[in-house]
Amino acid sequence: MELTERKLKILQAIISDYVRTAEPVGSRTISKKYDLGISPATIRNEMADLEEMGYLTHPHTSAGRVPSDMAYRLYVNALMEKKELSREEKSIISQRLQSNVHEFEKTIEHAASLLSEITNLTSFALTPTKEEDALRFINLLPVDEKTIVLMIVSESGKISNTALTINAPYSEENLQLLAKAMTYNYKGKTISEALTNNIIESFESDIAAMSGLAHDIMPNFMRTLEDMLNVNLYMEGLSNIFDIPEYNDLQKAKSFIEMLSQKDIFTRKLLERDDGIIVTIGAENADDIMNDCALITASYHVDGKLVGKIGVIGPTRMKYGEITSVIEYMTDNLSDTFKLESGGNDKDE
Amino acid sequence: MELTERKLKILQAIISDYVRTAEPVGSRTISKKYDLGISPATIRNEMADLEEMGYLTHPHTSAGRVPSDMAYRLYVNALMEKKELSREEKSIISQRLQSNVHEFEKTIEHAASLLSEITNLTSFALTPTKEEDALRFINLLPVDEKTIVLMIVSESGKISNTALTINAPYSEENLQLLAKAMTYNYKGKTISEALTNNIIESFESDIAAMSGLAHDIMPNFMRTLEDMLNVNLYMEGLSNIFDIPEYNDLQKAKSFIEMLSQKDIFTRKLLERDDGIIVTIGAENADDIMNDCALITASYHVDGKLVGKIGVIGPTRMKYGEITSVIEYMTDNLSDTFKLESGGNDKDE
DNA sequence: ATTAGCACTCTACGCAAGTGAGTGCTAACA
């Protein structure tokens, strides 16, 4: 069967109405509200066709039609018009995102919060993965007799520290030397690369005095690197789902919140997604528990390289057009912000 | 009217039964299940008295009795027996808390998670407030021509960094000098004190070369200090509330989750609470939205000084005895852990 | 002072009837 122009128009009308009302849409409604110049009976025939083709479903015999995942997919791919944000909306977003720029993590958190405010959905933001981030500088600093600080600075400006207790006595000179050696060895390597390249062996046979020092330090160095790879997940607007009819049921609400509470798992899923604006609808989400959800994510860039993500999750019935526009504008804005900031002050989280 | 021995026994039986079942307790139930040697009729009379005294309420005429906030308060103050944890339970807790010790924040987060697992309630943990933490060491490190790192180490081992872009050219010598001066000036001062003591003026008239440097650095120093004061709030087991009859209603569940989503406000409330094990029941929580909740918090110590908090929140109907025992054991354990760790490896978050 | 007995109250549950939105089919129409 062919997807005629008229069928598309009807489908679009149904989607548009359903997204607004969350109620199954009847033929009469379409005929009255949308000026298609055809009678309810004709629309019913077309609807039956659309259902046969898989674009619509039927909660029960005497109910109106509801768009299927397939319909939303078609809508996102072909029918949807990206909404151009108004000057005002844009300025609000830019302004709100600027307010806290000097604190990277705060900015990201704030972006998530803003997004949930605008969309009335649950939103999230992921700080960049640092696998591509290269090491720039390693230092070892004496604090007192038994304590030194290991400090790692990455190209993106990320700093990480560990305070270490040293068993063997150390000289400041040795520390400097070891730090220089480590910097020399690791500079320019990405964190991932550095993690697979433990130089402790090469020190082993070197100057004896430094061997003990290196032994104390290297495990902590590795652990610190691992820690630098970690991303933070911020989530906002969780309670928004209570205002969404789809979750108007304790069981549904529970499983939604349970899913999002498993931050590790959810983070992994986000990391697996491609960059750019990605929309996954219903069953397209591999996970069973997300089969009733749509997920929209987009990536922002830090320093033109590192990639973080931001997005929303909600019922498949969502305003795809508006939301993608907002997210796109926000990620552009974030990427710009973090480009200007490049080399600037960037607080370690 | 006097609170006779028998009345207390009946009250305790009612509380005990209600805490378990969440159903209003009738006189027959008490008479049958609890061996008080008195008939339902007598119990009814006593119940009527207890109600008059304010310890019980009555959802409706033909329902059993429900303990009031006042009853729980009496229970917590006088009737409750602290449950001695079994060897096994203790060892599970100790073990789970040890697993991640090298990462302070992770340990705290883990403690919250463990607590919610044990209690089946929503739990939270607050990292220590650092107002009492004194500065130990300030350093300024050259990274490249335009970038330096400002590093602050506190007595408790907390480290904080900021990468700064420096406009004026700097010499390594000047950096060292400035760092030394700052350390000299701030060492031993608490963060709060340091925040009210901007030394930039005293530098103003000093060596000219360092004035520009200080100007670049001091605002960032202050901001970093402010940041060091911030506490982190971890929350776990949010979805547990869906299994609690009291929240078996979307409206209730929503307001609960909304309340806890406002992390800033909730954190402030936690900080305001006294140290030690504090139980607040229903209307005792100043906040209207927490009038149906009970909140149990306890404080743990880091290095014998800094104080963090951990606790649970749930309906007023909760197992006060067990929970306070668990929390007490956990905070003791945490305090011990962080005492041993004192001066040891402590990862900056 | 305690208890058995009993009338009374109130919620919760199930069932039946009614309502209304919406469909699918058929036959008439342009």
Next chain:
DNA sequence: TGTTAGCACTCACTTGCGTAGAGTGCTAAT
């Protein structure tokens, strides 16, 4: 041949009613 009006049918949802059951409070007996 595509479109439309008409109509019977379906099914969820609401409302009202009757009943069962749990529990109280009172009274009178022990």
